[in-house]
Amino acid sequence: MKSYSKELYFNIPERMGFVNITSQVEEVLIESGIQEGLCLVNAMHITASVFINDDESGLHRDYKRWLEKLAPHAPIDQYDHNLTGEDNGDAHHKRQIMGREVVVAVTNGRLHFGTWEQIFYGEFDGRRNKRVLVKIIGDLIGSTCNFSIFSFRCF
Amino acid sequence: MKSYSKELYFNIPERMGFVNITSQVEEVLIESGIQEGLCLVNAMHITASVFINDDESGLHRDYKRWLEKLAPHAPIDQYDHNLTGEDNGDAHHKRQIMGREVVVAVTNGRLHFGTWEQIFYGEFDGRRNKRVLVKIIGDLIGSTCNFSIFSFRCF
Amino acid sequence: MKSYSKELYFNIPERMGFVNITSQVEEVLIESGIQEGLCLVNAMHITASVFINDDESGLHRDYKRWLEKLAPHAPIDQYDHNLTGEDNGDAHHKRQIMGREVVVAVTNGRLHFGTWEQIFYGEFDGRRNKRVLVKIIGDLIGSTCNFSIFSFRCF
Numbered sequence: 001m002k003s004y005s006k007e008l009y010f011n012i013p014e015r016m017g018f019v020n021i022t023s024q025v026e027e028v029l030i031e032s033g034i035q036e037g038l039c040l041v042n043a044m045h046i047t048a049s050v051f052i053n054d055d056e057s058g059l060h061r062d063y064k065r066w067l068e069k070l071a072p073h074a075p076i077d078q079y080d081h082n083l084t085g086e087d088n089g090d091a092h093h094k095r096q097i098m099g100r101e102v103v104v105a106v107t108n109g110r111l112h113f114g115t116w117e118q119i120f121y122g123e124f125d126g127r128r129n130k131r132v133l134v135k136i137i138g139d140l141i142g143s144t145c146n147f148s149i150f151s152f153r154c155f
Numbered sequence: 156m157k158s159y160s161k162e163l164y165f166n167i168p169e170r171m172g173f174v175n176i177t178s179q180v181e182e183v184l185i186e187s188g189i190q191e192g193l194c195l196v197n198a199m200h201i202t203a204s205v206f207i208n209d210d211e212s213g214l215h216r217d218y219k220r221w222l223e224k225l226a227p228h229a230p231i232d233q234y235d236h237n238l239t240g241e242d243n244g245d246a247h248h249k250r251q252i253m254g255r256e257v258v259v260a261v262t263n264g265r266l267h268f269g270t271w272e273q274i275f276y277g278e279f280d281g282r283r284n285k286r287v288l289v290k291i292i293g294d295l296i297g298s299t300c301n302f303s304i305f306s307f308r309c310f
Numbered sequence: 311m312k313s314y315s316k317e318l319y320f321n322i323p324e325r326m327g328f329v330n331i332t333s334q335v336e337e338v339l340i341e342s343g344i345q346e347g348l349c350l351v352n353a354m355h356i357t358a359s360v361f362i363n364d365d366e367s368g369l370h371r372d373y374k375r376w377l378e379k380l381a382p383h384a385p386i387d388q389y390d391h392n393l394t395g396e397d398n399g400d401a402h403h404k405r406q407i408m409g410r411e412v413v414v415a416v417t418n419g420r421l422h423f424g425t426w427e428q429i430f431y432g433e434f435d436g437r438r439n440k441r442v443l444v445k446i447i448g449d450l451i452g453s454t455c456n457f458s459i460f461s462f463r464c465f
Contacts, residue, residue: 156311191311191313191447192311192313192447193348193350193445193447206406206410207356207410208356208402208405208406209356209391209402211391211394212390213389213390213391213392213393213394213399214389214390214391214399214402216390217389217390217391217399217402217403218402218403218406221381221403225380252406252407253406254406254409254410257410257411258350258352258411258413259352260315260350260352260443260445262313262315262445267315267443267445268354269353269354269355269356269441269443270354271355271356272354272355272356292447293311293313293447294311294313298313298315300315305319306316306317306318306319307315307316307317308314308315308316308317308341309313309314309315309316310314
């Protein structure tokens with residue numbers, strides 16, 4: 001088994017924002033040389049998410065509006081967490097909706113994705129340095145795949 | 156390390172529906188021969204989920220009502236995403252609540268589950284062909300387990 | 311590849327509660343001897359969560375209030391699931407918001423965490439015995455890491 005880790009760095013200029021990191025994760029996968037295995041991508045901060053969805057700007061506006069409705073930023077005194085002097089209570093809630101991490105299959109050296117799957121970094125308390133971890137474990141040897149109208153399998 | 160992948164195919168007749176896929180995932184695990192490792196099960200579409208919960212029809216009715224309240228389908232013009240010509244803006248939101256994937260431990264050739272855990276495919280934009288990926292990585296050799304009133308461990 | 315599993319036991323005295331289990335997971339990792347790999351931590355019950363966030367009591371009060379608003383416990387007849395004789399319909403919903411599991415990278419024998427990441431068991435239907443599974447897969451040999459201002463990598 002081989003393993004490979006790399007941390008990606010972000011500093012998002014707004015409080016809330018989404019960045020497509022699919023190509024960065026693909027580059028890490030190529031660096032690793034791993035052909036078969038699992039790829040974990042997770043936010044290393046608790047006010048941020050990594051999630052998989054569509055790269056469509058209308059949807060991202062919808063997500064921002066929806067998350068703001070489910071866990072509004074203001075008034076900041078609605079969160080006991082903000083009694084610590086922080087103003088990011090909402091961000092800890094938004095991140096639970098969108099999730100901390102994704103685990104993606106690696107098959108024949110590629111992210112084993114459906115047509116529209118793209119990986120995003122989701123920031124909910126930006127304007128500061130943040131990190132995402134990519135950890136890949138697996139084998140350097142590829143697999144053999146069979147395709148029929150009933151199934152697609154790799155051994 | 157051995158790895159095994161298989162895609163499962165679905166076409167749900169309603170817009171929203173839940174299908175228990177536990178036995179299908181167990182079959183893939185048996186085909187793989189893997190005894191110890193991790194099993195990833197993920198929707199390959201961004202308007203669908205894979206999640207673990209109870210196989211109880213009342214709960215599934217509750218989930219549908221709740222998801223419809225958190226992210227209503229209509230009116231469709233409440234979602235900027237639907238300006239693309241789609242009408243599935245709600246489905247992209249429902250999927251974030253229910254999640255994209257589950258990772259299940261494999262111990263001695265079985266899904267290492269609690270009593271009531273069952274794996275579901277959750278569809279939020281049905282009436283079309285969809286896929287779920289099962290990817291298992293691990294070893295063909297089983298482990299030795301110890302049980303006491305204080306702990307259950309496998310080496 | 312080596313694998314190691316251990317079940318942790320809980321009995322939370324309230325209906326809803328959060329317990330920091332980071333040190334327990336770290337102990338399991340040390341017992342395993344695994345240096346490089348992935349660590350899955352999941353609730354084995356469908357009315358409980360494992361999630362990663364901040365160990366801050368104000369935030370935990372916020373989460374309880376927020377989850378109670380998104381999926382109230384009472385009146386219990388608002389959930390068809392409670393027609394089975396249970397009163398935990400709300401708990402099955404709260405668990406979907408907070409998630410079933412986390413997957414954590416293991417690098418050089420440690421949980422590869424950001425500064426504030428802590429693992430919590432989240433109970434939504436307590437006052438009974440519950441279990442959490444820790445499953446670690448990986449290698450007994452550590453990796454070599456490089457640090458620059460542009461990246462942090464381990465091979």
